[in-house]
Amino acid sequence: MGTKTVNSGEQIDRQSRILEAALDLLSRHGISGVSMRAVAREAGVALGLVNYYYDDKTSLIRAALHQVDEQDLQLVAPDPSLTPDEQLRKALRRVAGAELLTTRYLSLRLHLWALAQADEGYAEINAAAFDRYLDGVAALVSNAKPELSWEECRERAADIVVIQNGMWLTSLLGVDNASIQRSIARTEEIAFAPSRRSTSGDAALREL
Amino acid sequence: MGTKTVNSGEQIDRQSRILEAALDLLSRHGISGVSMRAVAREAGVALGLVNYYYDDKTSLIRAALHQVDEQDLQLVAPDPSLTPDEQLRKALRRVAGAELLTTRYLSLRLHLWALAQADEGYAEINAAAFDRYLDGVAALVSNAKPELSWEECRERAADIVVIQNGMWLTSLLGVDNASIQRSIARTEEIAFAPSRRSTSGDAALREL
DNA sequence: AAAAGTATTGAACACTCGTTCAACTTCCGT
DNA sequence: ACGGAAGTTGAACGAGTGTTCAATACTTTT
Numbered sequence: 001m002g003t004k005t006v007n008s009g010e011q012i013d014r015q016s017r018i019l020e021a022a023l024d025l026l027s028r029h030g031i032s033g034v035s036m037r038a039v040a041r042e043a044g045v046a047l048g049l050v051n052y053y054y055d056d057k058t059s060l061i062r063a064a065l066h067q068v069d070e071q072d073l074q075l076v077a078p079d080p081s082l083t084p085d086e087q088l089r090k091a092l093r094r095v096a097g098a099e100l101l102t103t104r105y106l107s108l109r110l111h112l113w114a115l116a117q118a119d120e121g122y123a124e125i126n127a128a129a130f131d132r133y134l135d136g137v138a139a140l141v142s143n144a145k146p147e148l149s150w151e152e153c154r155e156r157a158a159d160i161v162v163i164q165n166g167m168w169l170t171s172l173l174g175v176d177n178a179s180i181q182r183s184i185a186r187t188e189e190i191a192f193a194p195s196r197r198s199t200s201g202d203a204a205l206r207e208l
Numbered sequence: 209m210g211t212k213t214v215n216s217g218e219q220i221d222r223q224s225r226i227l228e229a230a231l232d233l234l235s236r237h238g239i240s241g242v243s244m245r246a247v248a249r250e251a252g253v254a255l256g257l258v259n260y261y262y263d264d265k266t267s268l269i270r271a272a273l274h275q276v277d278e279q280d281l282q283l284v285a286p287d288p289s290l291t292p293d294e295q296l297r298k299a300l301r302r303v304a305g306a307e308l309l310t311t312r313y314l315s316l317r318l319h320l321w322a323l324a325q326a327d328e329g330y331a332e333i334n335a336a337a338f339d340r341y342l343d344g345v346a347a348l349v350s351n352a353k354p355e356l357s358w359e360e361c362r363e364r365a366a367d368i369v370v371i372q373n374g375m376w377l378t379s380l381l382g383v384d385n386a387s388i389q390r391s392i393a394r395t396e397e398i399a400f401a402p403s404r405r406s407t408s409g410d411a412a413l414r415e416l
Numbered sequence: 417a418a419a420a421g422t423a424t425t426g427a428a429c430a431c432t433c434g435t436t437c438a439a440c441t442t443c444c445g446t
Numbered sequence: 447a448c449g450g451a452a453g454t455t456g457a458a459c460g461a462g463t464g465t466t467c468a469a470t471a472c473t474t475t476t
Binding site: 243244245255256259263264265 | 432433434435436437
Binding site for chain 1: 318387
């Protein structure tokens, strides 16, 4: 029920297969590799069907962008089964997890950023998703350290995201894994740092 | 002398104008916006001339990639008129300077990364340039802190570059300038940190 | 069983693309 | 002043693009 009777194995839900094919092509060959014909071929579907489910090529790309954005947001979704501290720590460490640090995902993110930079329409979607992600990180920080003001949480979230984006990008360029691990530790330091200023050590942040 | 007699004002050196046009289009509209015709139009030149100076579209893009890579390398070029400390600090702060933090440059870098991710040939060029940049940063660190081993300098360089890439990328997404400034301070901390471990404070790096 | 609705196909259209090339202009050594 | 080299032009070609659409297959409703 729901989606057709079986035909052979599991080639149901062709709309998802089309979106999946688009994501795959985008991550492997960039936007130039995403033609309606290539998507159809990759999805094992006739050309016309791509335009049946997605009016435009633009709609198809928008759907891809939307899907990745949602996936990103779930990285910072609250998890009631953990303590606030654990939630925050787990979220921060997940960015170097096996699910995320794949070439496919990183490449996808990169191409979507580039796309958003080139096209006004995608840019708005992307900016909104980025803001929601920032809010998600800030909320996790706020839960783990309730004594902080919301503004300070947003500040820390911004600093954390800078490093996270750096990790995502740089791991595509082939930096060694040890550096990624140190960078993750750095995001944890930022998140869990004592209230206003750093410790008494000389590593304290100097306002410049 | 050298490059033609003047024709009207300064429309000499059409090859440079073509490359410039390609860079401009790439930064504004991404690789999809860089067609030979668009480049010719932007450079105020006939279509055929683009293929006269650059055999391929590939050669044109390679030239663009090469130019940006060289520009990046000069950011960490030694400057004999400064002390090692000043050289390092200046280089680290320059990544948030007005010359670099323009949409044009950042967008360009982003599209070139995306391009390198999609094409094997560009990837090699990009990886080599990235390595040279890493070496440049490590050399600056080594000069400023001669007591460090070369391996440790490379480590610090890698960590610094992660944050720098994060800044470049994130500033395109519209993070506030204050976060950029804090991130720069963070790269300076990494660069100038005491020899092996962090200070005695509880913000010391935990190996995880 | 007929009708209505949805899913799916591939040919066709009008464009744009990268590349080639014969023609033309401008320059410079002789 | 001539002739060859370098620079410059735009038309032409074939391949690939996004989109449309009439025709077909399959499902569900009547």
